[in-house]
Amino acid sequence: MPTDRVQLYDTTLRDGSQMEGISLSVEDKIRITRKLDELGLEWIEGGFPGSNPKDAEYFRRLRNIDLKNAKVSAFGGTRKPNITCETDANIQSLVAAETPGITLVGKASMYQVREILETSAEENLAMIADTISYFKKLGKTVFFDAEHYFDGFAADPDFSLQCLATAARAGADALVLCDTNGGMTTRSMLAAIEAAQARVNDVRLGIHCHNDAGLAVANSMAAVEAGVWQVQGCVNGYGERCGNADILTILANLKLKMGLNVVEDEQLARLTEVSNYVSELANMVPNAGAPYVGASAFAHKAGYHVAGIMKDERAYQHIDPGLVGNSSRVLVSELSGQRNLLMKLQELGIDYPLTQAEVRSLLEVVKEKESQGFQYEGAEASFELLVRRSLPGYRAPWELEDFVIVERRGRSHDRETQNEMLAEAMVKLSVEGQQQHTAHEGNGPVNALDGAVRKALVQVYPQLEHVKLVDYKVRILDSQAATGAKTRVLIESTDGNRYWTTVGSSTDIIEASWLALADALEYALIAAG
Incomplete structure (x- = not known):
């Protein structure tokens, strides 16, 4: 449900993927694009086609995908100093992406122009004007990301505003004010926004906040209240350093707190699903404390x-x-x-x-x-x-009689691996009145114990073959006790449809692991009915 009052622009696939620990495949990016489209976002920044073959492949595959709500923008910089758009390889990679939108980042700070680009103020303004004009002639929607605008405005407001005015004259559809270093306080940010509104009052403004001061969402909301039109952010607040503004928190705030119908009610109801879906593909642990969508939010x-x-x-x-x-x-x-x-x-x-x-x-x-x-x-x-x-009448599906763990050094002709440890578990269980005595060799004592128990149980409960342990956490509870400390073990399991977590605690880490493991397998049978 696009609204003329505010536009949501997602940059998870570009700025979000720059977060430490995230590496998205082309297929991951395609799947996230579809999910964000279902959520109802208006624009999705797909990546930087000139930066790597993976992003170039993403844009090639995107041509065959029918999106219902979103449009995709390719991201890149203004032309390099002292060359033309036609001879700039990065500019031509944006052309080859064949997206309806182009997002161009350009310097809006005199310090950045002088010290980082190592060019003149006049050449930087020419780079902005030439590149925007080039893509407008190709019929593209062009967003200009004014990089370092707020820091630049604080040091040299006239030059930063001149960069915005130049981009506006060249035909930019929106001027996105970027808190690139993420350190702006709200009052200072609003003063710089007010100055931009006064200087370029005929072009819509956008906001792009990083979270280095913990203010990305708050500053984004304040910018919207001040009249900014486009809001950029990333799912789950992913992004370089401390991350970007969380687009999911912003979306919920806009709709539920400000009454702006940026998405349909049915799409809003998928917010938690989208958060978990993207964190799964990004291989990131979901933030339980995330507003609205976190497991601890309510x-x-x-x-x-x-x-x-x-x-x-x-x-x-x-x-x-x-x-x-x-x-x-x-x-x-x-x-x-x-x-x-x-x-x-x-x-x-x-x-x-x-x-x-x-x-x-x-x-x-x-x-x-x-x-x-x-x-x-x-x-x-x-x-x-x-x-x-x-409860009365509850009967455990099995009883442990005993287990033994044996660890020994493996033998190998390879000098690098000759000292590796091997573990073997021997388990005695009573299952449905029958005694089962099994053994299993594994990669460490817990893996060996898991294998031995399953070997005994799957003969009676074949559904346990589908249960997998996906996470294993150990916490020392009283570190002052040194090697005699009490240990807590948490095990997360799944059967492919559900996830559940079990706990064990003991001064013996193997016993703590067994208690959590036994609960995991017993719960699997109960949950399956």
């Missing part, structure tokens, strides 16, 4: 908070989580009250009629377990098992 731990939302969810939630595709969660910990526990049971679909005394008893068990190093906030599968095991 999580409640304090007992009096839970008591409040039991009466009215608005008591401690600024919006209905369902509007952005998220949901409320109640956390159970040593800080919990009985209401937390009751709401958590309801959330898990456990409707067994516990008495008040049973609820108190279960809460004491939780608190005792947490004093032993277990923590259920991030391991809700283990908490559900804890509850179910306390």
